[in-house]
Amino acid sequence: MPTSPALRFHDTLTRSKKVFEPIDAGNVRLYVCGPTVYDYAHIGNARPAIVFDVLFRLLRHVYGASHVTYVRNITDVDDKINARARRDFPDLDLNAAIARVTEKTAAQYFSDVAALGCLEPTAQPRATAHIDGMVAMIQKLIEGGHAYVASGREGREVLFSVTAMADYGRLSNRKLEDQQAGARIAVEAHKRHPGDFVLWKESHPDEPGWQATFRDSGDAVTIHGRPGWHIECSVMSAAHLGETFDIHGGGLDLIFPHHENEIAQSCCAHGTPVMANLWMHNGFLQVEGQKMSKSLGNFVTIAELLETERFGGRRWPGPVLRLAMLMTHYREPIDFSVKRLEEAENLLAKWPRGAAGDAAPDAAVVDALCDDLNSVAAIQHLHALALKAHENETARQSFLASAALLGLDRPAAEIDAALAQEVEAAIARRLELLAAKNWSEADSIRDALAERGIRLKDGKDPESGARTTSWDVKL
Numbered sequence: 001m002p003t004s005p006a007l008r009f010h011d012t013l014t015r016s017k018k019v020f021e022p023i024d025a026g027n028v029r030l031y032v033c034g035p036t037v038y039d040y041a042h043i044g045n046a047r048p049a050i051v052f053d054v055l056f057r058l059l060r061h062v063y064g065a066s067h068v069t070y071v072r073n074i075t076d077v078d079d080k081i082n083a084r085a086r087r088d089f090p091d092l093d094l095n096a097a098i099a100r101v102t103e104k105t106a107a108q109y110f111s112d113v114a115a116l117g118c119l120e121p122t123a124q125p126r127a128t129a130h131i132d133g134m135v136a137m138i139q140k141l142i143e144g145g146h147a148y149v150a151s152g153r154e155g156r157e158v159l160f161s162v163t164a165m166a167d168y169g170r171l172s173n174r175k176l177e178d179q180q181a182g183a184r185i186a187v188e189a190h191k192r193h194p195g196d197f198v199l200w201k202e203s204h205p206d207e208p209g210w211q212a213t214f215r216d217s218g219d220a221v222t223i224h225g226r227p228g229w230h231i232e233c234s235v236m237s238a239a240h241l242g243e244t245f246d247i248h249g250g251g252l253d254l255i256f257p258h259h260e261n262e263i264a265q266s267c268c269a270h271g272t273p274v275m276a277n278l279w280m281h282n283g284f285l286q287v288e289g290q291k292m293s294k295s296l297g298n299f300v301t302i303a304e305l306l307e308t309e310r311f312g313g314r315r316w317p318g319p320v321l322r323l324a325m326l327m328t329h330y331r332e333p334i335d336f337s338v339k340r341l342e343e344a345e346n347l348l349a350k351w352p353r354g355a356a357g358d359a360a361p362d363a364a365v366v367d368a369l370c371d372d373l374n375s376v377a378a379i380q381h382l383h384a385l386a387l388k389a390h391e392n393e394t395a396r397q398s399f400l401a402s403a404a405l406l407g408l409d410r411p412a413a414e415i416d417a418a419l420a421q422e423v424e425a426a427i428a429r430r431l432e433l434l435a436a437k438n439w440s441e442a443d444s445i446r447d448a449l450a451e452r453g454i455r456l457k458d459g460k461d462p463e464s465g466a467r468t469t470s471w472d473v474k475l
Contacts (some may be wrong), residue, residue: 005062007370009247010331012255012279013171017372020278022246028059028068029245031237031276033254034124036075037105038084040301041112043321043336044251044285044292050322050407051282051330051373052249053118057405058369061361070121071240073233074109076102077127077226082207095208112302115318117407123240127232134227134235135212137269138199142216146268147199149216149223150190155202156223158214162195165264171279172256197261198228230261237275238266248276252283282330288337312338314422320345323408326375346454349419351382351403352389352396359397361405369405378406423454427469430456434467 007020022028032052035041041049052072059068081098089097114120138158141147146164150157162168162176169176176195202225203209213222237245243266250259259279266275287298305316323344328334362385368377385399403409426445433442446456449471457470 005366005370007058007062008372009278009280010372012281013274015173018278020246022063023244023277025063026067028063029241030056030059030068030070030247030249031233031241031245032070032072032121032248033233033250033258034072034074035105035109036078036080037102037109038078038080039105040303041109042292042299042301043287043305046112046116046302046321047285047325047330047334048249048251048282049113049118050116050325052280053113053116053407054326054369054373054375055247055249055280056119056121057407058366058373061366061405062370069123069241071123071125071237072121073236074106074124074126075229075232076106077208077232078229094206098208108303112306115306116302117318117322119407125236125240127227127236130232130235130239131210131212131227133239134231135200135210135214137231137235137238137265138212139214140269141199141265142214144268146264148192149214149221152188152190155204155225156221157190157198157202157225158200158223159191159196160199160261160264161192162197162264163193165268168195168264169260171260171263174256174260197230197257199231199265200227201225230258231265233258234262234265234269234275237262238270243270244272244274245276247278247280249280249282252281255281283328283333285334285336287335289335312341316341317345319348319408323348323379326406326408327379329376330373345419347379347383348408349454351386351408352399354396354400356397356400356404356409359401361402362398365402365405375406378402382406382408423449423471427456427471431467431469 008017009020010017030052032048035045049072052070056068056070081101082094085092085094085097085101089100092100138147141160142149142158144164145161147158147160150159176193200212200214200223202223207226209224209226211222211224213220215221237248248259248262263275267273286292287300290296290298292298292300300311302321304310305321306318307315309315320341321344324336324340325334327340327344362381364381365378365385368374368381371377382399382402385395385402389396389399400409426449430442430445433439433445449456454471459468459470460466461468
């Protein structure tokens with residue numbers, strides 16, 4: 001195992017940057033909340049996939065690839081999935097329709113994140129494979145006085161009692177008396193506290209569910225139902241990583257209620273002071289300066305960016321999307337724009353190609369990532385290496401190894417093809433303008449390409465005498 005450099009990450013729980021010390025350096029454990037598979041993943045979902053893939057790569061580099069366990073779950077039981085299944089497959093039995101939706105959506109997600117250069121996690125558990133574990137944890141919470149059975153308007157439920165946990169709200173820094181309901185249901189009179197949230201809820205006759213028997217105050221209550229959202233991650237993380245593990249990650253939007261409630265369930269069920277020793281959250285994403293929403297018409301999926309011409313009038317290669325994300329520090333808000341994608345594409349076009357072999361990443365790149373995943377500084381060092389890479393093979397190999405650490409070592413063909421298509425179209429338009437003696441607009445195209453490092457060279461066809469233009473990319 002290589003000598004460990006000092007890793008320091010910002011911890012959401014303590015609101016400070018702290019030195020990372022794994023529970024067991026022989027098995028460093030990371031859990032990240034994955035998608036709810038009712039619809040294709042949008043570009044905001046790409047950010048945690050990329051951010052925590054870089055963390056996974058860094059931990060593998062520091063502790064050894066065989067000494068890191070990365071779990072990213074799949075939520076395949078949820079009311080949104082039920083609604084989508086009814087909408088898309090009204091003629092099918094609901095369970096069959098749900099299976100169609102979840103399998104198709106999960107497969108698309110796997111394809112999307114692979115195109116973004118993400119390594120496959122060690123495990124990708126599905127919620128429906130851990131129902132028995134959820135029932136067992138809920139019963140343990142009831143026995144410990146942390147949960148209770150109640151009857152609401154939608155049927156019987158098992159609810160977590162937030163007042164039974166002394167420091168509930170610590171992660172989100174919310175006082176219990178200020179809490180609103182953190183679950184996906186309205187506040188109702190059957191709750192002991194407005195913040196109490198669902199662990200298990202009864203299914204309607206036409207909804208999917210599992211038989212579960214709970215004992216509350218000596219009485220056995222059987223509820224044909226399904227789990228609440230939060231209990232799923234508590235059970236899956238414990239099953240694959242243990243009751244306490246090293247790092248829990250996800251988007252900023254998950255701090256409350258999801259991660260807050262995970263902590264409450266896990267700590268109360270296991271009797272542990274913490275669920276994870278470190279909590280890391282990536283910042284929000286906007287699209288062209290606006291919050292992404294379907295009502296604004298700027299809601300864009302990863303698949304649309306990769307496969308259609310909806311965003312900026314063209315397709316975008318996975319490596320370009322990845323670099324565009326990493327050009328902003330993971331904890332900062334990001335403005336996802338065509339301009340940022342063009343900047344990323346132009347940078348990638350200038351970088352050397354090839355495989356790193358056995359070379360080690362540059363120390364400055366590693367140090368930047370060890371300092372709270374500072375991908376911005378890492379990319380700056382990486383570009384400086386690219387400028388030196390033409391000088392000797394050692395510098396080139398160092399660049400390639402460093403790019404691989406950031407997941408930017410993908411084959412260049414798709415990047416080159418996309419860039420070439422765009423440049424050739426611009427050149428064709430410029431030739432039309434020159435033929436029409438529209439010198440100013442023709443010059444503006446040349447200048448715009450030059451700003452992106454693309455150099456044009458005009459000439460003549462030796463046979464026809466027609467004007468021709470070739471191009472290359474300058475470092």
